[in-house]
Amino acid sequence: MGKKNTQDFSHNGERTMENNVLSPKVKKLARDDVEIEVHYVDSLGKEISDSTTIKGHYLDKLDIPWKEIPGFVLSSVTNFQQTFIPNSDGIYLVYANQLSAPxxxxxxxxxxxxxxxxxxxxxxxxxxxxxxxxxxxxxxxxxxxxxxxxxxxxxxxxxxxxxNVLPVKDIKINKNLFIETTNNVRVFSEPLNKVPLEKTLPYGTTWKAYRAVQETYNKTVWYNLGGNTWIPSTESIKTRIIKQTTPRQEMLNSPLSETASNISYTYSIIDSMEIKRSVRVMYYKDQYITAWKTPYGDMDNKRFRGGQDVFVKKIVQLDNYSVWAELSDGYYIESKYLNL
Missing domain, CATH: 3.10.20.320 (Putative peptidoglycan bound protein (lpxtg motif))
Structure with a gap:
């Protein structure tokens, strides 16, 4: 018997080794083109930002491209992976809606x-x-x-x-300056105060201004009406210059008391006249005017309709130049609403 041949041949006729060692002609598989798509979705799976495709070498480290999406916060990750291995489904970053604080x-x-x-x-x-x-x-x-x-x-x-600004600064005003209300307006205990006093100044009344200050950052003017009573120019008011002819008219009473917690309107009657006749309320029939128990005192639930006839006993003039009609039932109405 001759020496046994230890070599063998493959089906292609190539010589191989019995110990199955690969020949240099067989190459190891290498993938350098792995692509992974990353999706950004909400909790219902709806896309909330454009997806991103990342590429890398097989088994290389994979860094997920996280995103900050306004109105959302990352809540979970589906198909998470740390290396580049084929993944046809892709990676899903799931975000939840979240409100921000102010x-x-x-x-x-x-x-x-x-x-x-x-x-x-x-x-x-x-x-x-x-x-x-x-x-x-x-x-x-x-x-x-x-x-x-x-x-x-x-x-x-x-x-x-x-x-670095003073809240208010004094401004010079005419000594004959008066404030006329064009609506029921609020008053305050001091300039810049945000909480008004309990009572308002009635519509159509006139008040003397004793002092004024101006806000330095928005030009709002605050007028002092006596004591701790202030009204800002942002209210429904108009300014008027009224020249006074007597010392009595010069010294108008303060419209409000000095304490904000105890407001009372105080006036003096400077003239009166007996009328004793029926007059008509000069308003539209679907409008009403308010009755007063006393001028600028307490309002009453009683109202007078436009076109209604009322009996006037007398008219009185107060030291703020307002004129009031005293009715036969004891109520008062400003004379400007009557056909006197």
């Missing part, structure tokens, strides 16, 4: 007092916001937030602007 912007003077109402900014979660100083007080600005812009988050954020 950004509150304060505008204060150097004493720490607010010079305007706080601003509340609202927007989608992660969306950008920008804050601005007050345009009318910008030249008084001495301090701004470290960053005037940012992103809405789930927590309340605060921004503060500080202005």
């Amino acid at each position: 950004v509150i912007v304060y505008h204060r003077n150097t004493d720490g007092k607010l010079i305007s109402d706080p601003q509340y900014l609202e927007g989608d979660l992660n969306r950008k916001f920008d804050t601005q100083p007050l345009e009318e007080a910008n030249h008084f600005l001495v301090h701004s937030p470290r960053s005037a812009s940012g992103q809405f988050t789930s927590r309340v954020q605060e921004q503060e602007y500080v202005y």
Whole structure:
């Protein structure tokens, strides 16, 4: 017997080794073109941002391209993987709707007092916001937030602007300046006060202004009507110059008492005249005027309809130049509503 041949041949006639060692002609499979699509969807599977396709070498590390989407927060990941391996389904980043907290912007003077109402900014979660100083007080600005812009988050954020400005300044007014109401208007115990006093000034009445101050950041003027009684120019009023001829007219009584908690209207009668005749209310028939128990005292539920006839006993003139009619039933109506 001759020496046994230890070689064999493949079906292609190529010589191989019995120990199955690969020949140099057989190449290892290498993938360098793996593509993965990343989807951004809400909890219902609806796409909320354009998908992204990422490429990489087989088994290389995979970094998912996370996104911040305004109004949403990432809640879960479907088909998560850390390396590039074929994945025909793709990776799904699932986001949930989430409301953001507001950004509150304060505008204060150097004493720490607010010079305007706080601003509340609202927007989608992660969306950008920008804050601005007050345009009318910008030249008084001495301090701004470290960053005037940012992103809405789930927590309340605060921004503060500080202005070196006096809240009000005195202004000179005519000594014969009066304030006429064109509606029932509110009055306040001091300038800049946000809470009005309990009673309002009646429509169509005239009041002497003793002093005036002006807000330095928006030009609103506050008129002092005596004591702790102030009315801003933003109310329904008109200013008038009325020259007075007697010392008595010069010294009009304060329309309100000095304490805001105990308001009372006080006047003096400077003239009166007996009438004793029937007159007509000069209003449309579908309109009514209010009856008063006393001039500028307490209003009553009783009302008089336009076109109605009433009997006037006398008319009286008060020291604020208003004229009132005293009716036979004891009520009072301003004479300007009657056909006297």
